[in-house]
Amino acid sequence: MTVPSLNLPAENREFSPYTGLTRDHWCGYADFLLRSAHRHATADHANIHLPGANSAYGPRSDSLEAFARTFLMASFRMAGDPGGTGWLAEWYAQGLDAGTDPRSPDRWPTPGELGQAKVEAASLAVGLALTRDQLWDKLPERVQGQLIAWFETVIGEEYPPINWVWFQIVVETFLASVGGRSSAEDIEAGLAVHDSLYRGHGWFADGPERAYDHYVGWAFHVYPQLWAMMAPGDPRVKARGTLDGDRLADYLDDAVHLVGANGSPLIQGRSLIYRFAAAAPFWVGELSGYSRLSPGTSRRAASGMLDYFARNGAINEHGLLSIGWHGEFNGMKQSYSGAGSPYWASKGLLGLALPAGHRVWTAVEEPLPVERGDTSRLIAAPGWMVNGTRADGIVRVTNHGTDHARQGDRLADSALYARLGYSTHTFPDLSSESLDNAVVLVDDAGCLTHRTGFESHGLTASGDTLEGSSGGRVNWIAIPETIGPDHGGGVAGPVTPGPEVTVTSVTRGPVEVRIVRLRGMADCPPARLRIGGWPLDPASELTSVVVPLDGAGEALDDAGSFVREEPQPMGNGLIVPWVGTSGPAVDGVYVAVVGFGGAGVRAAVEAVRVATDASGASFVEAGK
Known part of the structure; x- marks a missing residue:
């Protein structure tokens, strides 16, 4: 299989003096990663069998994970550039059909059958909500029905009292928006768990332990804002808007001090193989409007992370993300990690959901705190x-x-x-x-x-x-x-x-x-x-x-x-x-x-x- 080309424009140091990266660079990286992953898909696009290790949940889980996480990346591209991403809508429409067709040999395990599918269902729901005009509304009624039935298996399911509660919240919120069944009790119980894990000044613990890590940003702050976009008229969203937004702004005030001038996020905590997913909270601050950071600082932090990993071998010679930090390093594999897991880095490309004219893309990059002086x-x-x-x-x-x-x-x-x-x-x-x-x-x-x-x-x-x-x-x-x-x-x-x-x-x-x-x-x-x-x-x-x-x-x-x-x-x-x-x-x-x-x-x-x-x-x- 021929590796797709990575097509990037020349660096723009006038507009982006710290990284040289513009929105076109981000689009180039996203398209390269997507086309490279697609080469490993089944003929019906339902499963992406990436080379590498399997997780403890097996290849059926891992191939769904690769589909769902690359779909999340694709949904950001489609949302921010609906006119230029028809190829992505067409490619993923086929996979959504085959993956949820009960008669298909490539059908996905449902969230009711497999715990890890609860995680991946959230990426699918968020992606479909962001691309409703381009994708969901154009799916045949039969496929919409299949997806609704597949998603509905989350209703009443138990979720561990950690960041996972958001996976149920966003799926059931999407179901409600497309005429499916949902449970108000599930959503309210998940919100209660979320609030119980709050520890002050924007920080959440990922469970009852003193577990502080990047999940604070890429889960506890990203999902509330995506949820708010999915259901802006929901009374629960309206009641929580300022609360969740202020918590996000508080967190970002700290998070920007945890990015090095080399672009690296703090190297601490589990799931580090998600790499530039750590950029997600900076983007969601701009997406939601709840950020005290200047747009040039937000983009500096996010672009610094993408540039850091791209320069240090995170994308291998086949255009794939491996388990590791710089290059591949299987010693970082955790029991839940498979070859598709690193594609939760897709969260870090959330900024692509913002159109080219958004202020975060038009502002000149500004320095990080550590670049302004000692902190x-x-x-x-x-x-x-x-x-x-x-x-x-x-x-x-x-x-x-x-x-x-x-x-x-x-x-x-x-x-x-x-x-x-x-x-x-x-x-x-x-x-x-x-x-x-x-x-x-x-x-x-x-x-x-x-x-x-x-x-x-x-x-x-x-x-x-x-x-x-x-x-x-x-x-x-x-x-x-x-x-x-x-x-x-x-x-x-x-x-x-x-x-x-x-x-x-x-x-x-x-x-x-x-x-x-x-x-x-x-x-x-x-x-x-x-x-x-x-x-x-x-x-x-x-x-x-x-x-x-x-x-x-x-x-x-x-x-x-x-x-x-x-x-x-x-x-x-x-x-x-x-x-x-x-x-x-x-x-x-x-x-x-x-x-x-x-x-x-x-x-x-x-x-x-x-x-x-x-x-x-x-x-x-x-x-x-």
């Missing part, structure tokens, strides 16, 4: 201290509130949630036990403690200096060889209690002073303390350093580097510097200085020292 920001719900530095364009998050668990849980650390630090320029070590941004005790067998279940002690700011703390009893967890479905959280296993560990972080710019207090070491197995820094690809030009703070606390008399030589999502290995104790740690306070960034980081770390005032009290002082 410091506290985000209370996830417990994040955000430091961005203009010199290297890096955004760093110091984490004292997120672990995808509840306080008091005794679970292994989730690599994508429980680390002390995440950034736009480093990929976390994907092993549960790691020195990556860690404070751990290492026993004689080489096993590391886990911090999941900690108590968050809060965050404070004084000028550009941020402070946060968390702590509690850490535990050694014997991780079982076979685990259940991976939905982001840490796994359970036999527990050996460790000491109480409190970590306080004081950050400014690229530097963190990490203060560790140990209690109860005499009551647990002998163990050495390790304080780990930021993980870097060995070929990186950035600097990661961690050193003891002279004159502060107990001795940190050992140091080294933790090395993984196998390929990683962003390179061919990783190195994590660490400091610690050469023998068993004892109760007391240990202080290290952790630095990560571009040129000048090592000097900034060395400028941190212990000072004494006239009263004899000691404090930490850092040169600016």
